Amino acid sequence: MFRKIKENIFSVGAIDWNRKLFDELIPLPDGTSYNSYLIKGSEKTALIDTVEPKFSEDLLNNLSELGVENIDYLISNHAEQDHSGSIPTILEKYPEATVITSKKGKGMLIDLLKIPEESVQVVEHQEVISLGDEKLEFIDTPWVHWPETMSTYLQQENILFSCDFFGSHLATSDLFVEDEAEVYPAAKRYYAEIMMPFRKIIKGNLAKLEEYDIDMIAPSHGPIYNNPQFILDAYQDWVSDEVKPEVIVPYVSMHGSTDKLVKYFIDSLMKENIKVKPFDLAEVDLGDLAISLVDASTVVIGSPTVLTGPHPAAVYAAYLANALRPKTKYASIIGSYGWAGKMVDKLVELMPNLQAEILEPVVAKGYPGEDDYADIDRLVEDITTRIK
Numbered sequence: 001m002f003r004k005i006k007e008n009i010f011s012v013g014a015i016d017w018n019r020k021l022f023d024e025l026i027p028l029p030d031g032t033s034y035n036s037y038l039i040k041g042s043e044k045t046a047l048i049d050t051v052e053p054k055f056s057e058d059l060l061n062n063l064s065e066l067g068v069e070n071i072d073y074l075i076s077n078h079a080e081q082d083h084s085g086s087i088p089t090i091l092e093k094y095p096e097a098t099v100i101t102s103k104k105g106k107g108m109l110i111d112l113l114k115i116p117e118e119s120v121q122v123v124e125h126q127e128v129i130s131l132g133d134e135k136l137e138f139i140d141t142p143w144v145h146w147p148e149t150m151s152t153y154l155q156q157e158n159i160l161f162s163c164d165f166f167g168s169h170l171a172t173s174d175l176f177v178e179d180e181a182e183v184y185p186a187a188k189r190y191y192a193e194i195m196m197p198f199r200k201i202i203k204g205n206l207a208k209l210e211e212y213d214i215d216m217i218a219p220s221h222g223p224i225y226n227n228p229q230f231i232l233d234a235y236q237d238w239v240s241d242e243v244k245p246e247v248i249v250p251y252v253s254m255h256g257s258t259d260k261l262v263k264y265f266i267d268s269l270m271k272e273n274i275k276v277k278p279f280d281l282a283e284v285d286l287g288d289l290a291i292s293l294v295d296a297s298t299v300v301i302g303s304p305t306v307l308t309g310p311h312p313a314a315v316y317a318a319y320l321a322n323a324l325r326p327k328t329k330y331a332s333i334i335g336s337y338g339w340a341g342k343m344v345d346k347l348v349e350l351m352p353n354l355q356a357e358i359l360e361p362v363v364a365k366g367y368p369g370e371d372d373y374a375d376i377d378r379l380v381e382d383i384t385t386r387i388k
Contacts, residue, residue, distance in 0.1 A: 010037065013059065019031050036048065046074075051085070071097040076100065102149075107148075123138045138150050149165070166235065168186040170221070176226045196293070196326060215228070249276060251281060264368075304343075309343055310347050322352065322353045337365060337366075338365075
């Protein structure tokens with residue numbers, strides 16, 4: 001179904017209530033949506049983004065119910081298939097439509113979706129296209145989270161159509177954000193899993209938006225922000241260099257040695273009134289772990305030694321931290337080994353992008369003894385001194 005946002009502005013996308021995994025990688029505990037927006041100007045009509053190809057029929061039905069006979073401009077803010085995958089279907093129905101995208105977006109649309117080059121028009125940063133009484137301005141917002149991404153600003157209505165920027169994987173019947181407490185964790189999860197690797201670039205994109213009056217942000221996932229300052233403030237917080245005095249402990253244990261050390265470590269931090277969040281890697285929701293990495297000052301990975309290296313689950317955690325590039329200030333490793341190995345060295349090697357000071361690890365040979373617990377006390381004191 002289509003829904004009216006404002007006069008001659010409609011939401012025509014689809015809600016994916018049952019999707020549980022995105023890109024076969026990212027958990028979606030609350031489903032998602034693929035938002036597409038139609039603007040009827042006095043002279044021309046524009047469709048902003050499309051939907052996941054599986055839902056292309058829903059998009060076509062919504063346009064039909066609205067009585068849309070022609071589309072002049074089909075705006076592709078982002079070439080990824082969940083937003084542009086239905087462009088070929090739309091062009092079959094509305095062959096007169098011109099696809100509007102960035103320079104890099106043009107190449108991606110041709111490569112990924114085989115869209116005819118003659119159907120694509122490239123726009124530059126702050127270029128304007130008129131729909132008659134309405135004007136669309138295009139804003140380069142690269143690396144949120146692909147290099148070609150742009151946002152579309154409806155000048156007369158002060159609406160920013162931001163595609164993935166400010167999105168949230170949240171299937172909801174609410175067209176607008178009705179409960180900020182519900183949307184905040186979904187938006188933070190989205191930022192953590194998708195946007196955080198590009199934190200420094202996003203700072204620059206946020207700065208670009210400061211020159212615009214924005215009354216509404218319409219992303220391509222999740223509900224529309226009719227109080228945009230809420231999500232703008234959240235992003236300013238997440239991309240800042242400020243961290244919270246929290247310790248994140250992703251860990252896995254095979255025969256109990258690492259588990260003993262980690263539990264002692266957690267209890268000791270709690271005695272110092274340090275907030276600590278453990279994550280058992282044998283059953284963790286990686287999205288929850290990613291969310292915790294957004295703000296935490298410290299990450300300590302717990303791992304036993306498998307043959308001569310870290311446990312595969314710990315490898316994955318280190319790889320995730322390295323890929324997401326959180327603003328973590330301190331990191332360390334707790335673990336154990338049976339006879340020999342380079343577990344610590346290999347975990348450190350996996351995290352070159354983590355711009356954190358590596359605090360002296362604690363690794364027990366076999367079952368932990370008094371000296372190992374004393375080393376944990378030393379690590380706790382080290383962390384406490386730095387983050388308090």
